[in-house]
Amino acid sequence: MFPSYRVKVTGLNPRVRYILLMDLVSVDENRYKYTDNKCGKADPAIPGRLYVHPDSPALGAHWTKQLVSFQKLKLTNNHLDTFGHIILNSMHKYQPRLHIVKADERNDFGSTSTTFCTHSFPETTFIAVTSYQNHKRVRELERLHKHVAALQVRNEKLQVRVEHFRRYCEFLHSVLKMATKFEDVGQLVARFETLMSTREQLLRRQHEMERQRKSDSLALRRYMSEHNSTLLQYNKTLSQLQSELDNHLSHTLAQESSWNHMQAAAVRETHLLSQIKVVTRNLYHMTGGVTGGDEGVDMDDTVEQLEQVRLFLEDRVEIFTYLKSDRSSSSSRQSDQE
Numbered sequence: 001m002f003p004s005y006r007v008k009v010t011g012l013n014p015r016v017r018y019i020l021l022m023d024l025v026s027v028d029e030n031r032y033k034y035t036d037n038k039c040g041k042a043d044p045a046i047p048g049r050l051y052v053h054p055d056s057p058a059l060g061a062h063w064t065k066q067l068v069s070f071q072k073l074k075l076t077n078n079h080l081d082t083f084g085h086i087i088l089n090s091m092h093k094y095q096p097r098l099h100i101v102k103a104d105e106r107n108d109f110g111s112t113s114t115t116f117c118t119h120s121f122p123e124t125t126f127i128a129v130t131s132y133q134n135h136k137r138v139r140e141l142e143r144l145h146k147h148v149a150a151l152q153v154r155n156e157k158l159q160v161r162v163e164h165f166r167r168y169c170e171f172l173h174s175v176l177k178m179a180t181k182f183e184d185v186g187q188l189v190a191r192f193e194t195l196m197s198t199r200e201q202l203l204r205r206q207h208e209m210e211r212q213r214k215s216d217s218l219a220l221r222r223y224m225s226e227h228n229s230t231l232l233q234y235n236k237t238l239s240q241l242q243s244e245l246d247n248h249l250s251h252t253l254a255q256e257s258s259w260n261h262m263q264a265a266a267v268r269e270t271h272l273l274s275q276i277k278v279v280t281r282n283l284y285h286m287t288g289g290v291t292g293g294d295e296g297v298d299m300d301d302t303v304e305q306l307e308q309v310r311l312f313l314e315d316r317v318e319i320f321t322y323l324k325s326d327r328s329s330s331s332s333r334q335s336d337q338e
Helices: 059-062 136-179 187-284 302-337
Strands: 017-026 029-035 039-042 093-102 117-122
Touching: 017 059, 117 187, 136 187
Parallel strands: none
Antiparallel strands: 017 093, 029 039, 093 117
C-alpha cells in the first residue's frame, strides 16, 4: 500500500496485550472514472478482508513507544487472490479503519466479549488505482513521501527531546525566581557553564594530583622495598658479626679462665718456691754455711745452697759410714781378744 498508513497510538495499558487490525471500507457508490463528465456507478461490492499487524499481539507499551506502520499491507484488484491481500475495486474511494482489540486469554480475538475500538481519519481516504501512467511523477511522489516520512520521524524525535528538556527549562525558571542576582536564564546558564569549567579544571587538577600521588606512592614502595632489602642484608651481616663476636667472647672467657688458673698455679708455685728457698737457706745455715760476703753464697742462689747442703750431707754420710765401719772393726777385735 502506497503511501503507507502510519499512526501514533496512545492511552493503552502498557501491561495488556492488544491486537491491531485494519480494513478498508468503500466511502460511496461511485466509480471515479468520468464518462460524459459523470462518475460511473460503483462495481459490485467485494467481501472485506482484515489485515492483522505482524507485531500482534503485543503489550500496550510496545504500541505506544513509536509510530505503528502498516507498510506491509498489500492491496490487489484480483478478485481471485489467494495470498490474503486486501481486494479493492480500481478507481473507487476507500476509508482505512484501524481496530484496536484487547487480546483474550488465547492471545486471539473474535469472542463475543472481546473489547475493541475503531478509529478512522477522513484525511486518509484515497482512490484505489492500479498504477500511475507518469512514472517520473510516481518516483517524485515516492521520494517526497520518503522525505516527509523522514521529516516526521525527525520531528517526533525532536518533540521527544523537547518534552525531555522541558523539565530542565522549568527548573531553570524556578531557580531564576529564587536567585536574585541573575536577570535572565542566559546569565544563570553562563554562571553554570563557568562553574562547570572550573569544576572540570579542578577535576583535571585532581586527576593530575592523583596520578602524581600514585607515582610517588609507587616510588615510595620501590624505595621501601630496596631499603628493606638493604636492611635485611645489614641485619644478616650484623647477625653473622654478632655470632663471631659471641664466639670470640666465648674463646676470650675460656682464655681468661685458663689465664686465671695459670696465675693461681703460678702463685702457688711461687709460694712453694719461696718456702723451698727459706727451707734451703735454713738447711744451708744449719750446715754452717755463710751467705753474703766474699766467701759466702749469695742469699738468692738456692741452687748453690742446695749443692752445699748436698755436699755436707754426703760428707756426713761418709763420716757416719766410716764411723760405723770403724766401730764394727773395734767390736770384732774385742771379740777376738776375748
